[in-house]
Amino acid sequence: MERHRMLKESQIMKIHYITGIAAIFVVAVHILMRLIVPFGSSLEYDYIISNYKNIFYVFILESILVLISIHGFNGIRIILLELRQNNAWENMITIMTISATIALIAYGTRTIILANGL
Amino acid sequence: MKELEHDSRNNLEGLKGWLNPSRYGWERISYWFQRITGVFLLIYFIGHVYETSTIVNGQNAWESFLELTQTVWGHLFLIMVIGASTFHSANGIRLIFTHVGIGLGTPGRPDYPYNPSSLNYRQKSGIWIALILSAAAMYYGFTVLFGE
Amino acid sequence: MNNSNKNNKDEKKIVLKIFRENTAQKTDRHYDKFNVPYKKWTTVLDALLHVKSYMDPSVAIRYSCRMASCGSCGMKINGIPRLACYTKISELETSTIECEPLPNLPVIRDLVTDFSRFFNHHKNVQPYIQSNDGVDDSDTEKKTFSFYQSPDDVDKYLQFSYCIKCGLCYSACPTVGTDLKFPGPQALAQLYRYFADTRDEAKNRLDIVDDRHGIWRCHFAGSCSKVCPKGVDPALGIQLLRSYMLGISKNEKKLAKKIEIKTNEENI
Ligand code: HEM
Ligand code: SF4
Ligand code: FES
Numbered sequence: 001m002e003r004h005r006m007l008k009e010s011q012i013m014k015i016h017y018i019t020g021i022a023a024i025f026v027v028a029v030h031i032l033m034r035l036i037v038p039f040g041s042s043l044e045y046d047y048i049i050s051n052y053k054n055i056f057y058v059f060i061l062e063s064i065l066v067l068i069s070i071h072g073f074n075g076i077r078i079i080l081l082e083l084r085q086n087n088a089w090e091n092m093i094t095i096m097t098i099s100a101t102i103a104l105i106a107y108g109t110r111t112i113i114l115a116n117g118l
Numbered sequence: 119m120k121e122l123e124h125d126s127r128n129n130l131e132g133l134k135g136w137l138n139p140s141r142y143g144w145e146r147i148s149y150w151f152q153r154i155t156g157v158f159l160l161i162y163f164i165g166h167v168y169e170t171s172t173i174v175n176g177q178n179a180w181e182s183f184l185e186l187t188q189t190v191w192g193h194l195f196l197i198m199v200i201g202a203s204t205f206h207s208a209n210g211i212r213l214i215f216t217h218v219g220i221g222l223g224t225p226g227r228p229d230y231p232y233n234p235s236s237l238n239y240r241q242k243s244g245i246w247i248a249l250i251l252s253a254a255a256m257y258y259g260f261t262v263l264f265g266e
Numbered sequence: 267m268n269n270s271n272k273n274n275k276d277e278k279k280i281v282l283k284i285f286r287e288n289t290a291q292k293t294d295r296h297y298d299k300f301n302v303p304y305k306k307w308t309t310v311l312d313a314l315l316h317v318k319s320y321m322d323p324s325v326a327i328r329y330s331c332r333m334a335s336c337g338s339c340g341m342k343i344n345g346i347p348r349l350a351c352y353t354k355i356s357e358l359e360t361s362t363i364e365c366e367p368l369p370n371l372p373v374i375r376d377l378v379t380d381f382s383r384f385f386n387h388h389k390n391v392q393p394y395i396q397s398n399d400g401v402d403d404s405d406t407e408k409k410t411f412s413f414y415q416s417p418d419d420v421d422k423y424l425q426f427s428y429c430i431k432c433g434l435c436y437s438a439c440p441t442v443g444t445d446l447k448f449p450g451p452q453a454l455a456q457l458y459r460y461f462a463d464t465r466d467e468a469k470n471r472l473d474i475v476d477d478r479h480g481i482w483r484c485h486f487a488g489s490c491s492k493v494c495p496k497g498v499d500p501a502l503g504i505q506l507l508r509s510y511m512l513g514i515s516k517n518e519k520k521l522a523k524k525i526e527i528k529t530n531e532e533n534i
């Protein structure tokens with residue numbers, strides 16, 4: 001029963017490590033975008049909108065969204081798995097983490113697409 | 119002896135044992151911080167994705183939401199985020215190395231007083247570096263956010 | 267006679283605070299305190315035996331070798347898992363010594379805990395050498411060869427084979443503290459011990475712990491290695507094992523050369 005799984009735990013953990021490392025680079029770009037102009041004006045509406053129209057930056061934002069959602073919710077899955085052990089709980093965690101990951105990515109992507117069209 | 123089943127949770131340290139990371143050295147503290155900062159960052163991240171989504175409702179919505187975060191407490195919270203993400207990333211890199219057995223030494227012939235090679239200073243110093251970087255980043259954040 | 271009397275006068279005393287509970291009879295949990303004399307070399311086990319001999323024979327403890335070899339006297343002493351026979355009172359430097367059963371193992375009575383789950387996890391990693399020559403491993407007489415291992419080959423696993431199954435690491439591990447299905451440091455380190463042994467030909471050892479409650483639930487908190495009384499360094503074994511599972515260390519296993527043993531007739 002227990003063996004019918006899409007991914008082995010070792011594969012999931014490889015994803016966890018890789019998303020963690022990749023996040024460092026894309027988040028660094030994201031933060032640099034705030035720092036190359038004075039911090040206050042980096043948050044001005046027009047500047048942000050112009051960011052959203054820069055396709056390279058849009059790509060960075062979407063990567064951050066995907067990488068950190070996967071990494072962070074997998075982290076939560078790990079913590080919850082260790083907390084309690086029975087099939088109902090464990091299946092619920094799997095479903096919850098996958099849906100939460102998808103939901104957050106979808107919501108953030110919506111912002112990116114809409115802001116790009118503004 | 120039916121009550122002593124293998125899946126008995128009797129005498130498990132549980133969350134109470136988890137809450138006190140001070141008994142077993144730096145690696146335990148690192149584990150504890152990595153987890154706390156991880157959860158904290160995820161909460162921030164969800165909030166951040168929500169916060170920035172106000173931009174699609176136009177300039178007014180964006181600016182009024184931004185105002186909510188431009189308070190002393192908002193800035194202190196941001197400084198915590200800066201510290202947490204710096205620690206979590208730096209220590210995360212250390213953990214990736216240690217998890218694949220790099221920097222832990224090799225098995226040998228243990229002798230009294232049996233100092234374990236995996237708890238060596240090379241690997242441990244990564245925790246301290248992460249803490250120092252985190253403090254430096256928080257200081258920098260402080261000067262930017264409160265400096266004007 | 268005189269001499270021993272004089273010694274008794276300036277003998278130092280310690281308060282031994284012992285956890286008491288009888289699980290089968292569902293007695294209340296409480297602590298009993300005893301004033302126990304000690305010398306520079308008195309161990310916590312000595313002190314407990316003093317209590318049993320002269321103060322309260324009903325205190326339940328488990329011990330055998332008194333020399334950190336059998337692994338039966340593990341208990342939580344001043345909040346940290348240790349062997350009672352390997353912990354000197356003078357080294358603890360506290361005026362009260364608190365003895366509690368090893369955490370993460372169900373209490374049977376007082377300081378005696380149930381190791382069934384711990385041993386089950388140990389058995390589950392197949393802690394024995396397996397060979398593919400078709401000869402039953404227990405049938406040593408039919409084995410017509412001996413293994414060649416260089417000292418370097420031996421060093422790869424020797425340290426981990428010093429484990430005395432005392433359960434201190436299991437008791438210190440923060441993951442074991444909430445996760446019953448996690449094998450724990452002892453079992454994982456033993457899996458590595460056999461995996462690293464060139465005599466072992468088992469094929470799927472790594473799969474045993476590639477599970478959501480398996481080796482990945484180790485976060486290198488290092489507490490196991492901190493408390494291990496034999497220098498096994500289970501955390502090292504676990505991370506080395508993980509390096510194979512992630513493909514960082516090369517996966518092909520080196521096998522020991524087998525050298526045919528000449529039968530008696532041939533020798534004559
Ligand atoms: C910036 C957003 C990030 C979030 C929201 C996040 C979230 C989390 C969470 C919730 C955990 C679980 C903690 C645990 O299992 O004990 C975790 C673990 C971890 N994270 Fe992150 N993380 C982030 C960034 C990073 C980065 C940049 C790295 C660096 C490479 C990283 C590396 C790790 C590692 C190595 C673990 C340990 C996994 C383990 O202990 O098994 N994370 N993270
Ligand atoms: S690894 Fe060390 S602490 Fe753990 S059971 Fe073996 S001897 Fe005891
Ligand atoms: S009595 Fe044998 S290890 Fe302590």
